[in-house]
Amino acid sequence: MTxxxxxxxxALTxxxxxDRYQGEEPQDLPRLWHVTxxxxxxEAPLKEVRRALEQLAHDHPFLLTSRxxxxxxxxxxxxxxxxxxxxxxxxxRLWGEHRQTAGLPPWEIVGLEVIDRQTYHQxxxxxxxxxxxxxxxxxxF
Numbered sequence: 001m002t003x004x005x006x007x008x009x010x011a012l013t014x015x016x017x018x019d020r021y022q023g024e025e026p027q028d029l030p031r032l033w034h035v036t037x038x039x040x041x042x043e044a045p046l047k048e049v050r051r052a053l054e055q056l057a058h059d060h061p062f063l064l065t066s067r068x069x070x071x072x073x074x075x076x077x078x079x080x081x082x083x084x085x086x087x088x089x090x091x092x093r094l095w096g097e098h099r100q101t102a103g104l105p106p107w108e109i110v111g112l113e114v115i116d117r118q119t120y121h122q123x124x125x126x127x128x129x130x131x132x133x134x135x136x137x138x139x140x141f
Contacts, residue, residue: 033087040072041107
């Protein structure tokens with residue numbers, strides 16, 4: 001191990017997505033990630049927003065719940081992925097890839113949270129996480 005004298009700068013290193021430190025056990029098994037995707041944009045009729053979110057949930061039954069207004073929406077679901085990078089990449093493509101087929105409004109992604117299952121359940125137990133998604137479906141804010 002190299003020591004750094006007082007006043008000297010220490011070089012930072014980075015680890016590419018999916019890389020592991022030497023000696024770390026490989027974790028190729030998929031894990032569950034709780035995803036919250038927030039989108040917003042110009043106002044759209046509430047009925048059209050609801051219908052589009054219901055179509056998205058029909059096309060992709062992994063969606064747990066969505067909340068919506070005429071200018072924003074939040075989608076929450078569980079994603080099975082190898083790591084956070086994979087789960088986030090899928091989430092960031094979700095809205096754009098399904099905008100045409102589900103008739104989603106042309107809104108942009110304004111927020112993304114991806115947390116592992118343990119963190120999700122820890123937050124719920126401590127009382128500061130989002131309530132469990134029930135009832136499932138699309139609901140107004």
